[in-house]
Structure formats: C-alpha cells, structure tokens
Amino acid sequence: MTIAEKRPLDETEGAGTVDKKQNAAPYVKGMAAIKPEYLAPVAARESPVVEDYNDDEAEGGDREQQEEPKNGRRGPKGKKNRGQNKNRDLRQKKDTVKLCVSMIDPDDSETGCVAGGAEHCKFSHDLQEFLNAKSEDIDGVCPVFEALGYCPTGMKCRWLKSHFNRETNKLVKDLEKLAIAKKENFEVNKIDRDSKIALQRKKFSFDISAPVIEYLESKIQKDDDPHRETRKENEAAFVEQPYKIAEKKKIDLRGAKIVSPLTTVGNLPYRRLMKSLGADVTYSEMALSKPLMEGHQPEWALPKAHISEYPGFGVQIASSRHWAAAKASEALYKTCPYISELNLNCGCPIDLLFKQGQGSALLDQPPRLVRIVKAMNASSGDIPVTIKIRTGVKENKNTAVNLVERVLSETQVAAITLHGRSRQQRYTKEADWEYIGQVGKVVQAWNDKRDEDKDGRDTNPIWFVGNGDVYSHVDWYNGTNTEGVDSVMVARGALIKPWIFEEVEAQQYLDKSSSERLAMLEKFAKFAIEHWGSDEYGVGNARRFMCEFLSFTHRYIPVGILERLPPKLNERPPKWIGRNDLETLLASSDYKDWIKITEMFLGKANDEFRFVPKHKSSAYENDRDEK
Known part of the structure; x- marks a missing residue:
C-alpha cells in the first residue's frame, strides 16, 4: 500500500514576472511538468541542444570504454554520439616545489628524511622556498584541522594560515580534539604495508582459499555437465569438501x-x-x-x-x-x-x-x-x-x-x-x-x-x-x-x-531550499578534504569528485516547482528558472558552473585544474558556447 501524503506542500515564492498562460508548456511524455511561472522564456526552451544523461556511468564509471564513432557526431546507423567522454585528462596539479616529508611538520621529530638529509635528498628542505612558490592560502579554517584538531598535511595545507603560528613557526595542534577524533572520526580497512607487499610479490599466505580452489577445480567438469541431475556416476564420484565454511556474521x-x-x-x-x-x-x-x-x-x-x-x-x-x-x-x-x-x-x-x-x-x-x-x-x-x-x-x-x-x-x-x-x-x-x-x-x-x-x-x-x-x-x-x-x-x-532517506523517514516530500542543498555540498567538500588531504593535490581531487557529484545533483527539480507528483527519474525537464539565483545555479548543466560551486568551499580553481564531464552532450554544449 502506498503511503499517503501527510501534509500539503508549502507554497513558495514564484519567479514573479512570467505570464502563466503564455508560458505554459503542453504535457509531453518523458518531460517533467514544471509550473508555468518557473519555465524559462519560450525562446530559451527552443534551444537545439538538449541535455542527455548517460546513467551507465553510475555503475560503470571510469572502467567504461566504448568505441568512438569514426565520422563526426554520429555513430553507426545514424545514432547520435551521446555516450561518455573518453580519455578524460583528470590529473591534478601538484606542488611546484616538492617538499621533503621531513619538512611537512618540522616540529615532528619522528619523521626524518629517508635520504639522510638535505645534501642527499632530491626533495626540497628549504621551507621558505616552498612557501614562496605555494599557491595563496584559501580563506577560512582547514576542514581537516577543524575535524581532527591537527592537519597531517602540515606546511603543504592550502588553509595553512588557519593552523600555523608565524611567531613560533610551528603548526597548531589541539591535542584534546585529536584524542577524541582518534576514537570517533577515522578511516578503516587500510591494508597494512607488509600484506600489500606480500600480495605484490606473490608471498601472501592463501592457506584458506588454497584447498577451496583445488576442490572446486576438481568439480568443474561435473558442475558444467548439462545432464548433471541424471548422471548417477556423479553421486558415486562424490568427494566430501576438504574445508568447512566459517560461521558468518548476521546481517x-x-x-x-x-x-x-x-x-x-x-x-x-x-x-x-x-x-x-x-x-x-x-x-x-x-x-x-x-x-x-x-x-x-x-x-x-x-x-x-x-x-x-x-x-x-x-x-x-x-x-x-x-x-x-x-x-x-x-x-x-x-x-x-x-x-x-x-x-x-x-x-x-x-x-x-x-x-x-x-x-x-x-x-x-x-x-x-x-x-x-x-x-x-x-x-x-x-x-x-x-x-x-x-x-x-x-x-x-x-x-x-x-x-x-x-x-x-x-x-x-x-x-x-x-x-x-x-x-x-x-x-x-x-x-x-x-x-x-x-x-x-x-x-x-x-x-x-x-x-x-x-x-x-x-x-x-x-x-x-x-x-x-x-x-x-x-x-x-x-x-x-x-x-x-x-x-x-x-x-x-x-x-x-541525497536526502531521499530523510523523505523515507518523514513519509513525505521535502522541498529542500537551495541553502539546505548547498549545506550538504559543503559537508561533502569537508569530508572530501578529510579523505584526500588539504594540500594542492588533495584539493584538486576533492574538486574533481565534487564536480562528478554535481553532474547528478544538478538534475534535481524542487518539488515546489513541479505541477504533478511523484517525480520520475527518467523525466527530463524543459529549461526552468529557480525560485532564487542559487537554486538556478544549482540546476545548471554547465560544468563551468559546477566548478564555481566548488570554489565556494575549496577556493578558486587554479589555471591547471582539469575537469571534463562524462556526458558528451554537456561537453558539446559548453564547447559550442566557447567557439
């Protein structure tokens, strides 16, 4: 039984200046029904470029490799070339001056130079040279320092001024917060170095799987026999498996x-x-x-x-x-x-x-x-x-x-x-x-x-x-x-x-405001910096994956501007204008706008930042605008 709606949706302010009757769009199958007052002007909706989604990337992602059409924008049998952009160059900028790991936190006596000192090290030990070549610090507090009380990226952090005492030339550490973070905020399932090397050198002990593999290989011919149900000799040849399956965790x-x-x-x-x-x-x-x-x-x-x-x-x-x-x-x-x-x-x-x-x-x-x-x-x-x-x-x-x-x-x-x-x-x-x-x-x-x-x-x-x-x-x-x-x-x-499970819990549609949605993106940005690091490379990675995330979130149509519910995943919207400028920006299919959104939390993207959207249609639209 479908859960009934608990309350009517709140009415929100409209775009204000659009004539509903003149701007109303006829119902088209597969097209989301936008309230007339939020539709873009008719001329804008008649643009020949229509955004197309290739949702296979949700399951295939960067492993997907499809053949490119040989002639122009159309592939075999006249099909439009609307797949993914291949050979995307997603390498991010690294530091111009590469700092020795021993200099990341000069006050850390446990981290020494593996080469034995500046004379033998191929990386820089000149901290001032590194700081002079380093990109300008991002305003605000370092997300890693804010979460952990200490930033392991140290002198390489793009928010360095938020946790660096220039009078003492030392990194700031909140030991109390760091102790709590070690118990409550950390990542798990990091393979230890010895095990990884053993796997790479084929010296890892596969003592559990060895008899399993041997037994299953001995059974392959019998299992693949299409007449296995009627062959009596299979029963006569039965051999008890030489291993026991461990008791499993309950889910x-x-x-x-x-x-x-x-x-x-x-x-x-x-x-x-x-x-x-x-x-x-x-x-x-x-x-x-x-x-x-x-x-x-x-x-x-x-x-x-x-x-x-x-x-x-x-x-x-x-x-x-x-x-x-x-x-x-x-x-x-x-x-x-x-x-x-x-x-x-x-x-x-x-x-x-x-x-x-x-x-x-x-x-x-x-x-x-x-x-x-x-x-x-x-x-x-x-x-x-x-x-x-x-x-x-x-x-x-x-x-x-x-x-x-x-x-x-x-x-x-x-x-x-x-x-x-x-x-x-x-x-x-x-x-x-x-x-x-x-x-x-x-x-x-x-x-x-x-x-x-x-x-x-x-x-x-x-x-x-x-x-x-x-x-x-x-x-x-x-x-x-x-x-x-x-x-x-x-x-x-x-x-x-992303808040779909909040709707499940509330058993009703939640008309999230643009500021609430932006707050979710800010939380993602902070989690991303905690995971990939607050240095130049980590910020580039965080920005890239935030753009990948925005390639999906921009497709959300607020329930407050829809004429009918429930919304459908496969419905495409006509061009529409949000209830405020931020809502319109969050709905942009232009990847350059996605980069602008990341700059709200990750600072200005450097000139060498690379991001190409997976959807060919998105890339085509933006490339065309630049010509």
Missing part, C-alpha cells in the same frame, strides 16, 4: 535504507555524507578481484571506509574466475576487519567487464556464478556473501527466477539484490517491479521452507532487495510493500537527491 536488511554500490561518485566522502543523511547500508565502489589479489594500490583504496559506515558496510567485487574471487575474499577477510558483507557484482552492464566474463556476463553462466559464490563463501571467514543481479542479459528474456532458484539450492548467500532491468535494456525503460516481485516470492518460499525445517530454523534468512527507479518515499514504500521484498536499494535517486 539484517529488512526495511534497511540501502545505498547501491556506485562507481566514481560512490566514494568514501559521498558514502559518509549518505550515512549522515540516514542511510543504514553502504557499499564500496566495485573492486576487481584479480588486482586485489595482486596488491594493486588503486584497487585497495576502494575497500576503505569511514568508521561511521560500520556496521553496514559492504565491499563489492567483480570476478570471472573462482580462484581470483577466493583469493581476493581471503585477502579482504585477513586485512580489513570492518566489512559487514562481500557483494559479488553480477549486474554491471559495461562492455569492458562483460567481454571479460565479469559483471552481468555471469547471468548467462550459472555454473561459473555458483562456483564463484562457493569460493567466496568458503574463503571469506565470518564475512557473509551477497550477490547483485539483473533480470537477465537480453531485453524481454528474463532469467532471474531460474538463476535465483539455482543459487538458493546450491550456495549459501546472505542476500540477493535484483535490479529490475536487463543488461541490454540499460536505463532506456523503467525498472520491472512486477518481475522483481516474482523473484521475491521465490526467495520468500525458500525462507518459508527453511522455517518449516527443524534443522534450518537456526540458520539466517536470505534477504531479498529490489532495485530500480526509486526516487521518492512513494517509490521506496511501494517497493518495500511488495510481497517478498525485504528492502529497496537506491542508486541514482540517492545521487540526485
């Missing part, structure tokens, strides 16, 4: 407010923001199992989390081989103690992973998927394993029911999440919640059977989560009230409207 997803695994934008600062806005469960960006087991630093940055995310933090991995998944699971279990679940990605639609047999490619290879889940379960210690799938690979050919039945009968998963679209469909049509309900009933029947079994009553239930097009509390409650669905996972809805 409870009934009614949980869940943020989907997201690539690029689903970084630690964003997830931390979502936790502060009511999320119960968050997931890391998708990590690839093979680079994990090989100790690649960029991949091991992904399982890092803020302490506020645990419990309720899941690490998502992608794999096409059971041995790689087993080793990655064991490495994560041994080095990252703050993980609530390991989630196997069986739904990522991007071509690169699909061709490698990862992501949604597993939907058409049930034996391989089952092997990978078994390998992860047996190698992950007490960390439970969950999976995220799609309805199938091809449109109008749903396979999730059969796949889920096989997973339930042959493996031990703690939860199954179903995105109500096929890989082929991507985001072109609305999610199929009717089919999500059908799969939910399969899981529900399995749980009911477990409850009837005396031996099964003590085991944990298998949670079933629906995913797709959840953009309001109405969508969320419609999903959770679907029979067999325990909760709903939110992806793009949480990117465009």
